[in-house]
Amino acid sequence: MAPLPARSGDAVFANIEHVNSELFTLTYGAIVRQLLTDLEEVEEVNKQLDQMGYNIGIRLIDEFLAKSNVSRCVDFKETAEVIAKVGFKMFLGVSATVTNWDTEGTSCSLVLEDNPLVDFVELPDTCQGLCYCNILSGVIRGALEMVSMKTEVTWVRDMLNGDDVYELRVKLLKQVLEEYPYKDDE
Amino acid sequence: MGREVAESCLDGVMIEMVSAYCTRFYATKPELAARRIEAIGYQVGHQLSERYTMERPRFTDHLEAIKFICKDFWSELFKKQIDNLKTNHRGTFVLQDNHFRWLTRISIDPTPESTEASSNDPSVTAENKASQTTNMHLCFPCGIIRGALSNLGIPCAVTADISNLPACSFVVRIKA
Numbered sequence A: 001m002a003p004l005p006a007r008s009g010d011a012v013f014a015n016i017e018h019v020n021s022e023l024f025t026l027t028y029g030a031i032v033r034q035l036l037t038d039l040e041e042v043e044e045v046n047k048q049l050d051q052m053g054y055n056i057g058i059r060l061i062d063e064f065l066a067k068s069n070v071s072r073c074v075d076f077k078e079t080a081e082v083i084a085k086v087g088f089k090m091f092l093g094v095s096a097t098v099t100n101w102d103t104e105g106t107s108c109s110l111v112l113e114d115n116p117l118v119d120f121v122e123l124p125d126t127c128q129g130l131c132y133c134n135i136l137s138g139v140i141r142g143a144l145e146m147v148s149m150k151t152e153v154t155w156v157r158d159m160l161n162g163d164d165v166y167e168l169r170v171k172l173l174k175q176v177l178e179e180y181p182y183k184d185d186e
Numbered sequence B: 001m002g003r004e005v006a007e008s009c010l011d012g013v014m015i016e017m018v019s020a021y022c023t024r025f026y027a028t029k030p031e032l033a034a035r036r037i038e039a040i041g042y043q044v045g046h047q048l049s050e051r052y053t054m055e056r057p058r059f060t061d062h063l064e065a066i067k068f069i070c071k072d073f074w075s076e077l078f079k080k081q082i083d084n085l086k087t088n089h090r091g092t093f094v095l096q097d098n099h100f101r102w103l104t105r106i107s108i109d110p111t112p113e114s115t116e117a118s119s120n121d122p123s124v125t126a127e128n129k130a131s132q133t134t135n136m137h138l139c140f141p142c143g144i145i146r147g148a149l150s151n152l153g154i155p156c157a158v159t160a161d162i163s164n165l166p167a168c169s170f171v172v173r174i175k176a
Helices: A005-015 A021-039 A042-069 A077-091 A134-146 B007-025 B030-052 B063-078 B101-105 B124-152
Strands: A019-020 A097-099 A107-112 A149-157 A166-175 B005-007 B085-088 B092-097 B156-161 B168-176
Touching: A005 A042, A005 A077, A019 A021, A019 B063, A021 A042, A021 A149, A021 B005, A021 B007, A021 B030, A021 B156, A042 A077, A042 A134, A042 B007, A077 A107, A077 A134, A077 A166, A077 B007, A077 B030, A134 A166, A149 B168, B005 B101, B007 B030, B007 B124, B030 B063, B063 B085, B063 B092, B063 B124, B101 B124, B124 B156, B124 B168
Parallel strands: none
Antiparallel strands: A019 B005, A097 A107, A107 A166, A149 A166, B085 B092, B092 B168, B156 B168
């Protein structure tokens, strides 16, 4: 019988090294603040956060696979559940819920009610359009790309902008089948 | 016990911050990159120091403040205290961490970054790049210490000394 994802998320989180979440939150906040000062344009900052997230995601997936012992996901639905229950839990200590599947099963929403990245954060009016948590969308996109899924990850709801939850829309664009890297005739 | 997150989140964010500033933003001006990274650290140190000293009375002298950094502050950040504190009693303090967590956890890729137009010195070896990246990373904790002390009313300059790895010494020079 397959293990229940919710339980294994907690177990993995308990078994890895932790750090004071304030240090993490403040570090991230200071980085965003500095990026805003240096890059000036909110769109540029959003792009950089996404890029940084992507770079983190392509490495984080290794740790995730090594420590969580999840078996290969059968389909994208399972992938989304694993991200929400094991992935988020393992790294951020909070679980997300998966909702709003489209009819083809290639697009869904990940909803977070609690987000350590934004503890104590308030956005001033001068930051309209800033996707403060854009690093998260990059992380998911990068991690999934390393397991052969090309996705588009966008923010739908953002508590820093007054919404009631954080909602990420994850859309599977292409599932690239793994190819043996060597040609037969070489 | 406050909230916690996985350490790899913090490591990831720190590595990317250094990488972004050194390779994307100020590739040709490492001095500027270093200053930005230090500034980010300053911000963090200032805010953390504020939070961790809210309930306390003010420190009576510089030594008390430095000891706070060595014990309580360092414990909150790295789950251990500074191992060795030295001073010349004339405003310079050396805080030695025998096993600085961030140096042991951050892996530095020894292969040289793509040079493009940014490197005008063809003899920059991989080793130089690695130590340059390490130094960049260390700007962050130096900034944290400087920010923390600044919040306690002590302006100073902080540099890191890694001549004795894996120990890392932070040299704090208090400005008169």
